[in-house]
Amino acid sequence: MSDTSKPAEGLGPSFPGSAGFAALQKLSAVLTLFLLVIGFSLASPAFFSVNNGLTILLQTAVIGLLGIGMTMVIITGGIDLSVGSVLALSGVVSGFAVKAGLPVVPAMTLGVAAGAACGAFNGFVITRMRIPPFVATLGMMLIARGLALQLTGATPISGLGDAFGTLGNGALFRVVEMRENGFPNVIFPGIPYPAILLLIVAIGAAYLLRRRQIGRHIYATGSNQEAARLSGVRVDRTKLYAYTMSGALAGLAGNVLMSRLVTAQPSEGVMYELDAIAAAVIGGASLSGGVGSISGTMIGAFIIGILRNGLNMAGVSAFIQQIVIGLVVIGAVWIDQMRNRP
Numbered sequence: 001m002s003d004t005s006k007p008a009e010g011l012g013p014s015f016p017g018s019a020g021f022a023a024l025q026k027l028s029a030v031l032t033l034f035l036l037v038i039g040f041s042l043a044s045p046a047f048f049s050v051n052n053g054l055t056i057l058l059q060t061a062v063i064g065l066l067g068i069g070m071t072m073v074i075i076t077g078g079i080d081l082s083v084g085s086v087l088a089l090s091g092v093v094s095g096f097a098v099k100a101g102l103p104v105v106p107a108m109t110l111g112v113a114a115g116a117a118c119g120a121f122n123g124f125v126i127t128r129m130r131i132p133p134f135v136a137t138l139g140m141m142l143i144a145r146g147l148a149l150q151l152t153g154a155t156p157i158s159g160l161g162d163a164f165g166t167l168g169n170g171a172l173f174r175v176v177e178m179r180e181n182g183f184p185n186v187i188f189p190g191i192p193y194p195a196i197l198l199l200i201v202a203i204g205a206a207y208l209l210r211r212r213q214i215g216r217h218i219y220a221t222g223s224n225q226e227a228a229r230l231s232g233v234r235v236d237r238t239k240l241y242a243y244t245m246s247g248a249l250a251g252l253a254g255n256v257l258m259s260r261l262v263t264a265q266p267s268e269g270v271m272y273e274l275d276a277i278a279a280a281v282i283g284g285a286s287l288s289g290g291v292g293s294i295s296g297t298m299i300g301a302f303i304i305g306i307l308r309n310g311l312n313m314a315g316v317s318a319f320i321q322q323i324v325i326g327l328v329v330i331g332a333v334w335i336d337q338m339r340n341r342p
Contacts, residue, residue: 119247
């Protein structure tokens, strides 16, 4: 029982200074986020504008939702490479449901359910067929993307209606007045619904990981699987839960993204799994398992979102951006490896 008591409290593997190192890594991530904001604000006055801030919130919402599910999986000691493709498939399912005459909310619920089903399949293959998570989720990445392209004929599903775009483009407390010429004037842009959704999901996931039994089991499974099993933790069921949650959140992110576009795009979500992994690792999650937090992942997601936004405003090409993000991920993993050394 002693081996699993620390993970139950979220302290991770039992080596000297692990908690302190994790706190230091999160502090360094916060400092990095602050420096990025200051640097990009000095480079471009438009970066610190309200409109750009809302753009960053919208861009980060999708990364954050994917990152939360990825964090749960990484804490168990696994990985989920399928979230980008599951995002696309879930959006396509929601689009087809709306086209079939289903109201938007049930249609999007069906999309989330499709994502959860993909995640549950990942968990089944990993726990019952004993296939490594990397291979199992790589297979699902191809299956989900193939299904999305096959169902749509590789063409977007358009004409979904204004109601479909409410989740991705709506905002709370938005104030708009009509000018004399008939054009709207936005007095206050409001708080984007995707940002509110991300906040709610993040709080719920943090509560689940820190205060509920399943959260303690997730940490215990990633820290020492055999010790957790001997302590009475149902390791396979815990992994199945984590992968199902990852799939469901990928489905939710797919609804948010497709709603922003007001079109179901089967080709969306390419490489999004890498942003999700990067957000979790930058935020302090250990690829060895047993360590990670939702707050850290949110910091990591905003670092990725602000970095992409700032580089875009600076006119940096998308190819250079990939290089920069890749170097950031390598650096974060290197720090993780340093932490895990005895």
